[in-house]
Amino acid sequence: MAYDQDNIFAKILRGDAPCFKVYEDDMTLSFMDVMPQAEGHTLVIPKFPAENLFDLDPEYAAAMAKTVQRVAPAVKKAFDVPGILIAQLNGSAAGQTVFHIHTHIIPRTNGIDLKLHAREMADFKELEKHAEKIKALIA
Numbered sequence: 001m002a003y004d005q006d007n008i009f010a011k012i013l014r015g016d017a018p019c020f021k022v023y024e025d026d027m028t029l030s031f032m033d034v035m036p037q038a039e040g041h042t043l044v045i046p047k048f049p050a051e052n053l054f055d056l057d058p059e060y061a062a063a064m065a066k067t068v069q070r071v072a073p074a075v076k077k078a079f080d081v082p083g084i085l086i087a088q089l090n091g092s093a094a095g096q097t098v099f100h101i102h103t104h105i106i107p108r109t110n111g112i113d114l115k116l117h118a119r120e121m122a123d124f125k126e127l128e129k130h131a132e133k134i135k136a137l138i139a
């Protein structure tokens, strides 16, 4: 399947759609997931037009991993959780719903189940507060 320039993350990268940004550099962007599976669910995307990991330039794959290593500790601290789930889905059979590659950073706490994937829209005021909280903790 050819990369769709009009997928929502491509629009966010072009500035044609809004996001609650937590971090940005030359090769990556990180922002809040609007339908979080747990409070603090954050995404990292590369600034490269690839649907999945197999289409991604390895330099951008490395940049995405580097940004995950930078943002995830801030998410962990901001939400004071013992665990962080890092996930990356390739293909609709794997559960992928947005076809611009991204990594999920999801806070986990023992005994608290994840909400359903990409199902319930969060309160935007809350997401804005969460983004500010994470941003302040990024080293």
Ligand code: 5GP
Pocket: 008, 019, 020, 031, 032, 033, 034, 035, 036, 088, 089, 095, 096, 097, 098, 099, 117, 118, 119
């Ligand atoms: P996937 O299913 O492709 O691994 O994950 C896509 C993620 O993007 C889901 O967790 C979903 O909640 C999130 N998402 C879908 N649309 C938007 C949007 O417009 N803005 C943001 N920030 N996240 C989105």
